[in-house]
Amino acid sequence: MSTTAAPASAPAQATFRPSYLARAIAAFSGWPGLVVKIVFLSVVNALAFWAATVLADRSNWPAFGLLVLSTVLIDVIYLVPRQPGLIPLKFLVPGTVFLVAFQIAPILYTVNVACTNYSTGHIISKAAAITAIKENSLEPAQSGTTYAMAAAHDKNGDLVLILQDQTSGKTYVGTKKGLTPIPRASVTLKAGAIVGAAGYELVPVKDLAAIGQKLTDFRVPLGNDASISPQGFDTAVPLQPTLRYDPKRGVFVRISDGAVFRDNGLGSFVSSSKEELEPGWATHVGFRNFSRAIHDPLIRKPFLRVLIWTFVFAASTVLLSFALGLFLAITLDKPGLRFQRGYRSIMIIPYAIPGFLSLLVWGGLLNDDFGVVNSLFHIHVPWLFDPYWAKVSVILVSTWLTVPYFFLVSMGSLQSIPKELIEAAKVDGGGPIQIFRRVTLPLLLVAVAPLLIASFAFNFNNFNNIYLLTGGGPATNDQPIAGATDILISYTYKLAFATGKGNDYALASSIAIVIFFIVATISGLSFWRTKSLETLR
């Protein structure tokens, strides 16, 4: 609050002593200021330079351009002297940079993902998917044989493969032109591995890595599109493609029956009989995910129930803990109370323990048959196993975690309410309840209302509390995904990661955007309402 020196009780001391803050600010002017500025800007420039090299290396030119432009802008703003037009920017730029980097960019990214089909099976790019489909379509030759292999150079210094069929034991030399038998006796074997071949110079094991890429690309054609390809350094297998890619038409054709697999516009090659080639690729699909959220009964059916419970959970957590926190703050605020500090410290404990820990501990305490709570009170409440009791447990534990926060906030706010106002109310003949309702609470709410809204928004998305205590459970009979205590965010998590075919990041993003709008609307409305409270001042 005040680092200002020179207390009022010592007016005799007339020498001016600036505050530490003022002195700190003064350090930014003159030559020390210049040094500070140079150091900061150097760090910024160095980071930008490093980031630029990385971006250039990955050919991410839009981001590269943005980075260079903003770095130049920052340098200009802070280095060009005495330009009155630039002075306000000096204060605005750092905040704006952080706002863009940590708020706007993630939101844009989420919106972008929400409009794609980014999910298991649709992760890679189309070009990569085509490569992968080609690779997956290779089938080992009918014989099922494999070859022991050694890379070697022939007399001309060309790379060849010395091969031994592991079924028949016959030996060959494989070149880019084809397979030629060589006498079995000319090949030296040791424990099944080829260690020598007459007339060829084997590549030493130590140098194999150096020709790794050449080996990866090496194919010994066998006719009929089949070929022998090296698998590592000592094995090769004959492989036959089952699909052919037609780059002109952009389709895959199955060799056996001529079935055509076309790009279905949703990131997959699909045949006329709905057969799909794996993998697919990530692509933009417009508002498909949003319409899925509306039309898919799996998502739509429990949505309203989950939404209502989310409101109930967030609102009751905030109200209960505020009421309890305020009550405790008033009780412990009584002047002359013994051990006041001790009580206050105890109150902070739930706040001081990491929530992750206490949530897991509560899960154990509330266990149906073996939990401390039931055995201590000799009751048998199905805290976590009954849909209704689980809701009660979740609210109670959340309240337990949130009370200390409101206790602290209320304690601070209470002390800022002028005592004269309360004295005046007493003189006017107000009783304690009347004073609390008409004077203390309204004044308190001016300070606390924004915090109540923030806490509501936080609890609305309080994934940890739900996930660590009940995991959204127990399950209800009416539908498969949402459990009795699932709030929107944990429900979204389950939708995205525990249904159908793996992880659906795109669907999760689209529902996250819906949640964002819900929370933003509520917060906006509430802040607008609390403006009226401020007129009390």
Next chain:
Amino acid sequence: MNVVRSRKRLPYFLVAMAALLAALVVASPAMSQHKAQTLVIWSDHDRLAAVTKVANAWAATHGVSVQVVEKDFGSIRDSLSTVDPTTAPDVIVGAHDWTGQLAASGLVLPLYPSKATLAQFPKYTLNAFSYGTAVKKLYGAPVAVENIGLVVNTKLAKVPTSWANLEQQALAFKKKKSGNLAIAVQQGANGDAYHMYPFFSGLCGYIFGTNRAGNLDPSDIGVANPKFLKNAPLIDKWNKEGLINSAVDSGIAQNAFLKGQSAFWITGPWNSDTLKASGLSFKVVQLPRISCQSVPFLGVQGFLVTKFATQHGVESQARDLVGSYMMTPAAQLALAAANSRFPANTAAGKQVTDPVLAQFGKASVGGVPMPNIPQMNAVWADLGTAWVKSTKGAGATPARASFITAARNIADKIG
């Protein structure tokens, strides 16, 4: 103005120089980092030392350098779909049930080890890492196998000779003292379909059937198949007797067995060190046959080559390390021992001397590899929930109803 400008020129120069210098210092290691031919391997904490040792031994003879990066095992599968391609791994350690998701996304490469190498592995370990809707392919080199078994405290009970014998012994033990558990098997409020699987298979339940090509068929869900439903009333009986209680979670189950409050514990080799340290005399067996053979889920862990190996130009190297070197008995022994598991390679398995591991190996006979198709994601929660609902003591749902609900939910989710 002119005076000011000339006086300020020096600091500008300084700024430029300092910035450039600092930038070069910071940027130079980052720029040189991935140019060299380095094989990047993602390993979990337990196996880190063993992987480093095995990979370095291989790298030394082939003139390659390897970099082993420690990752949380559970996050490796999903990290692979969001990782930055330049720093992405070329080889990962993984569980066989990730195969479907990774292969369907095109993130891993099919492997073709030599015939001689493949012959050293039990069929199921290779099947576990194979996936494909049309052509089935091997995507991983199996390294270690794991499964749960019935751990019997031989001071408190006899190794059960039959299911009826187990039931009778367990219930008699439970009655002895309040706080005793009949069979300590972990569930908790959200269930644990993995640990309940021996009971599930014992009652003739299965997850997915297979189609004509021998691949798992996600449209054939056996969670509520007629044979299982016929046996389902047994679950209601167990619930009434208190043979199984869903309030028991992993901590409670372990605690009960170690404190002698339960004579039977369903757990896996990850607890073998705990068991040995406890000083209890115990034996691990397969759960006795109920109506069908009570087999556990089999888990196979191994190594996979990612598509990034191709991008990084180290595909041959990665294939050699995973598809050849890591499948040799010596490498298998070292890698499997790192987190006390039984090696997948048969020849390596014969060299295992640890009696507890060998007992777990015997308990695996006839086991079913966890389905590795992506649709398995939709099964875990509902199957676990069905068990919880039917074994939560008073107020439990009849098993018939809860497993029919589970089967319907799973079908809805797979769509």
